Amino acid sequence: MLIAILVIIAIAIIIVLIIAGIYNGLVGARNQVKNAWAQIDVQLKRRHDLIPNLTETVKGYMQHERGTLEAVTNARNMAIKAVDSGVAAQAIAEGQLSQALGRLFAVAENYPDLKASQNFLALQEELTSTENKISFARQFYNDSVMQYNNKIQMFPSNIIASMGNFKASESFEVTDAVEREAPKVSFS
Amino acid sequence: MWEQIRDNQVRSVILVTAMGVMLLLLGSFLGQTLLGDWSFGLILALLIWIVMTLVGYFQGDSILLSLSKARKIGPDDMPRIYNVVEEMKIASGLDKMPDIYIVDDPAMNAFATGRDKNHATLAVTSGLLQKLTRDELQGVVGHEMAHIRNRDVLLMAMCSVLLGTIVIIAWYGSRVLFFTGGTRRSSSGGGGAQIIILLAAIAFMILAPIMAQFIYLAISRKREYLADASSALYTRYPEGLASALEKIAASTEQVKSVNSATAPMFIINPFRKNGRVAEDLSSTHPPISERIRILRAMAGNVSLAGYEAAYNQAHKGGGGIIPHSSLVSGDITVQRDAVSAAITPAEKERAREASDALWKLHNYREITCNCGLKFKIPPDFHDTSFTCPRCNTVHHL
Numbered sequence: 188m189l190i191a192i193l194v195i196i197a198i199a200i201i202i203v204l205i206i207a208g209i210y211n212g213l214v215g216a217r218n219q220v221k222n223a224w225a226q227i228d229v230q231l232k233r234r235h236d237l238i239p240n241l242t243e244t245v246k247g248y249m250q251h252e253r254g255t256l257e258a259v260t261n262a263r264n265m266a267i268k269a270v271d272s273g274v275a276a277q278a279i280a281e282g283q284l285s286q287a288l289g290r291l292f293a294v295a296e297n298y299p300d301l302k303a304s305q306n307f308l309a310l311q312e313e314l315t316s317t318e319n320k321i322s323f324a325r326q327f328y329n330d331s332v333m334q335y336n337n338k339i340q341m342f343p344s345n346i347i348a349s350m351g352n353f354k355a356s357e358s359f360e361v362t363d364a365v366e367r368e369a370p371k372v373s374f375s
Numbered sequence: 376m377w378e379q380i381r382d383n384q385v386r387s388v389i390l391v392t393a394m395g396v397m398l399l400l401l402g403s404f405l406g407q408t409l410l411g412d413w414s415f416g417l418i419l420a421l422l423i424w425i426v427m428t429l430v431g432y433f434q435g436d437s438i439l440l441s442l443s444k445a446r447k448i449g450p451d452d453m454p455r456i457y458n459v460v461e462e463m464k465i466a467s468g469l470d471k472m473p474d475i476y477i478v479d480d481p482a483m484n485a486f487a488t489g490r491d492k493n494h495a496t497l498a499v500t501s502g503l504l505q506k507l508t509r510d511e512l513q514g515v516v517g518h519e520m521a522h523i524r525n526r527d528v529l530l531m532a533m534c535s536v537l538l539g540t541i542v543i544i545a546w547y548g549s550r551v552l553f554f555t556g557g558t559r560r561s562s563s564g565g566g567g568a569q570i571i572i573l574l575a576a577i578a579f580m581i582l583a584p585i586m587a588q589f590i591y592l593a594i595s596r597k598r599e600y601l602a603d604a605s606s607a608l609y610t611r612y613p614e615g616l617a618s619a620l621e622k623i624a625a626s627t628e629q630v631k632s633v634n635s636a637t638a639p640m641f642i643i644n645p646f647r648k649n650g651r652v653a654e655d656l657s658s659t660h661p662p663i664s665e666r667i668r669i670l671r672a673m674a675g676n677v678s679l680a681g682y683e684a685a686y687n688q689a690h691k692g693g694g695g696i697i698p699h700s701s702l703v704s705g706d707i708t709v710q711r712d713a714v715s716a717a718i719t720p721a722e723k724e725r726a727r728e729a730s731d732a733l734w735k736l737h738n739y740r741e742i743t744c745n746c747g748l749k750f751k752i753p754p755d756f757h758d759t760s761f762t763c764p765r766c767n768t769v770h771h772l
Contacts, residue, residue: 219468226465309454316458323466326611331468 209344213353216335220356223328227359230320231266231281237317238263238288241310245291248301255287255294262287274357281321288314325359332356387530390590394537398424401541401583404576405548424540431536432529436488436496445476445498446736453477453732456504459512460497463520466609473497473523477504479733483623487519487528495523504729506626507619514606514616521605527598534591541587545580552577596661603666604682611677617670624663665689744768 242256249256262284269280292311301307336355339348398420406416430438450457457475464472473487473495481502489495497519507515522528552573607613672685735741738754746766760771 222470223468230465312454312458316454316462319458319462320465323462323609327466327468 206347209347210351213335213338213344213348213351216331216338217353217356219331220328220335223324223331224359226324227321227328230317230324231270234284234314234317234321235263235267237310237314241291241314244304244306244310245295245301248298248304248307249294252291252294255291259284259287259291274359278359285318288318329358332358387594390594391530391534391537394534394541394587394590395424397583397587398537398541398544401544401548401579404572404579405544405552408573408576409548409551420540420544423544424537427536427540428533431532432490435490435532435536436494439486439488440476440496440498443478443480443498445478446733447474447476448732448736452735453504453728455509455728456499456512456516459509459516460520463513463516463609466517467520467524467605469495469520469524471495473520475499477501477729477733477736483507483626485515485519487522488532489523490529490532491526492523495528497523501729501733502626503623505726506622510610510612510615511619511622513610514612514619517606517609518602518616520609521602522598525598525601525605527602531595531598534594538584538587538591542584545584549577549580552580599661599666600669600682600686603670604679604686607670607673607677607682608679613670613673613677613682617667620663620667620670624667740772742770744770 238259242260245256262280266277266280266284269277295301295307295311338344339353339355399417402420403413403417406419407413410416448457456477460475461472469492471493473489474497476496476498478484478498478500480500482500483503483506485497485499485503487495487497497516499515503515504512522531603616606616610616669682669685669689672688673681676684731741734751740752740754742750742752744750744763744766745768746763748763748765750761750763750770752761752772756772758772760769762769
């Protein structure tokens, strides 16, 4: 009799421990998603901060490329505005900013003086690296989201997830959002 | 996928335990033959091991760094390497930025050290910074970051401490035994049994370091493949690491400040002989040509599963390197968007960049004259002014 009670107690303890382990795993995965998102934000903000320096440096060299510069400034302002308007809208705005920056750096190839400027080289390094950091942060975020969503959907953690009100996260697809737009070619 | 690779960890713990048991056996054998008391030898070996492990745990990284004469750099000293490390830190999901050190050495190599993810250090030689493009550097840093993330760094440090202890005890033990063994044997008068123990002790003293070395090498080689796989996953671009390894393999210089205990911490074996291709048991690292071949065979799928498939292809299905539990996720394709197509300065400029950074780290001041000449002022320069030899401008300090 006593042994039976002990066995039941032992089984109950084991079940509680397993549930606690799964629950903690879910919380850990959710926090990782949150942290990963914060990383993207940090890098996006850094890029927004670097752009005024860049336009300021480039302005003197590129008198004839006013349009390219304005496109970068506008894209930056749009991206800052989009910060609070949801993942999808933000992804599109940031994608456009990336494209505008890409065009600026492509145009800069035609200005040897600019390319020789230490200041410009340093900014180019910073911005390229920030661009890389954004895509690596996004990569890590998406991987974390996938891991978290897998946990929410897979047995047995899905039972605890539904009881504990864990909701699936949305992945951050910048490139897709931009690539879906057809390239505009004009011959005017 | 991002979970710690547990299977491998369990296997590593078993191997480390095997090494530890070997050390303790060696200690007790020596105690028995030299002092007639096995427990004394056992306790002494245990004590030496504990002390060395503690030293290795808390001081290992600073000892290693000072041995290799490495210098710590900040974000402004050399933005390129700092940025590449930060990129890989983000890609690997590490919480804390590791310290970055530069070793002033024309040989191409890199290593990671530190007791855990929050006390990690990454060191690269200046030769590496000069000769690698940004993508290649990223691959190498990704490899080291994987060592940090997979906790290889601590494991390898603990292993090298164990190996070092075994080698030291065996070496001193054999010397003591040759000089005093005879007297001890005659005084205790045990006869045949005593001789057998003595012979066993001698055999063990010869074998223990060799066996320990094999275990050590088995652990470290597996970890190298795993770090390559993770690097491909972090960078999404295995070609970067592959071509970096190719350049490193082609270079002939060896890292100066290295010994056999620290060898596995480098990205390639610093003691390698030129032209060696065959995989043998006495190498801490898999042959470079094979690592390159596997990376190149990943064919667009850069997930851990893709690496596993490429590894099996190269080894005709020889067991595999990555446990099945971490292979669940599907294919991941190579990604390299237009903007991140690296801006890498030409090799000459990279060389200048690296040497400028090193001058600065040695507290040299840089002054650029109006005529374009650059001066590096040593920290012990005591005059208040000097004259430019080209345009005769006087510079005041």
